[in-house]
Amino acid sequence: MKLNKLATFAVAVAVMAFGFVACNNNNEVEAQRTYSDEEILDAVTFVGQGGADNFSMLRTSPPGYVTLVTMRLGRKSRGCTGFGICEVWIGSWQVWNIVPLDDPNYIFLTYYEGKDLSNLHLRLAEQPGIDMRHVLLAVEEDVVVRRITDSSVIEVGTIPAQDAHFRPGLSDYGGFEIRVVPSEPVVVRP
Numbered sequence: 001m002k003l004n005k006l007a008t009f010a011v012a013v014a015v016m017a018f019g020f021v022a023c024n025n026n027n028e029v030e031a032q033r034t035y036s037d038e039e040i041l042d043a044v045t046f047v048g049q050g051g052a053d054n055f056s057m058l059r060t061s062p063p064g065y066v067t068l069v070t071m072r073l074g075r076k077s078r079g080c081t082g083f084g085i086c087e088v089w090i091g092s093w094q095v096w097n098i099v100p101l102d103d104p105n106y107i108f109l110t111y112y113e114g115k116d117l118s119n120l121h122l123r124l125a126e127q128p129g130i131d132m133r134h135v136l137l138a139v140e141e142d143v144v145v146r147r148i149t150d151s152s153v154i155e156v157g158t159i160p161a162q163d164a165h166f167r168p169g170l171s172d173y174g175g176f177e178i179r180v181v182p183s184e185p186v187v188v189r190p
Contacts, residue, residue, distance in 0.1 A: 035130055037075070037082035041104075043129035046122050046175070048110075050103040067092050069109040069120060075138050080105070084138030085159060085178065090117075091148030117145065117157055117180045124173035136163035137176045145180055146188070153189040157182045 035043070072087040074080035080087070090111055107122060122137070143159040157180045168174040 040083045045125045046107050047125045048108045050106045067111045069111045071107040073105050088145045120178040123171035123175035132166040135166045155186040
């Protein structure tokens with residue numbers, strides 16, 4: 001009789017342990033869902049991303065008044081398409097206004113002279129339509145940061161090849177912190 005109770009107890013413990021392991025494995029699979037670049041781009045909007053109607057200040061400012069950090073979204077390996085960082089410039093919008101302000105492939109961040117460029121914050125403008133916990137912003141190869149003026153193009157730093165992890169506390173909806181390694185300015189086009 002005691003042996004029967006002991007066997008029943010052992011079977012019950014084994015069933016509970018199996019159920020616990022099965023539930024944990026199910027949660028892990030769900031938490032690590034990956035998204036394609038296209039799914040991510042459809043689900044997120046960054047503060048300052050082209051197409052967002054927050055650039056009336058640029059259209060009405062005197063020439064050279066607004067200086068921006070402009071980031072082109074995309075992976076270099078995919079011809080600057082996808083979810084990553086492809087190019088970065090600093091300069092007056094009036095100087096190089098070849099980029100349409102409504103192009104969603106670009107993010108425009110206000111830049112103040114003397115501002116520390118060691119970290120650029122890409123903040124989400126609204127609640128994303130996907131679980132961002134495991135989303136990475138791709139930086140496939142080093143990205144040179146260039147300063148554009150009326151008369152020259154100067155390399156001022158580099159974003160190292162390293163994917164950026166989503167940071168939920170960066171703003172109300174989270175975002176990505178991009179590390180920039182400053183360098184001695186190098187004039188590449190006088």
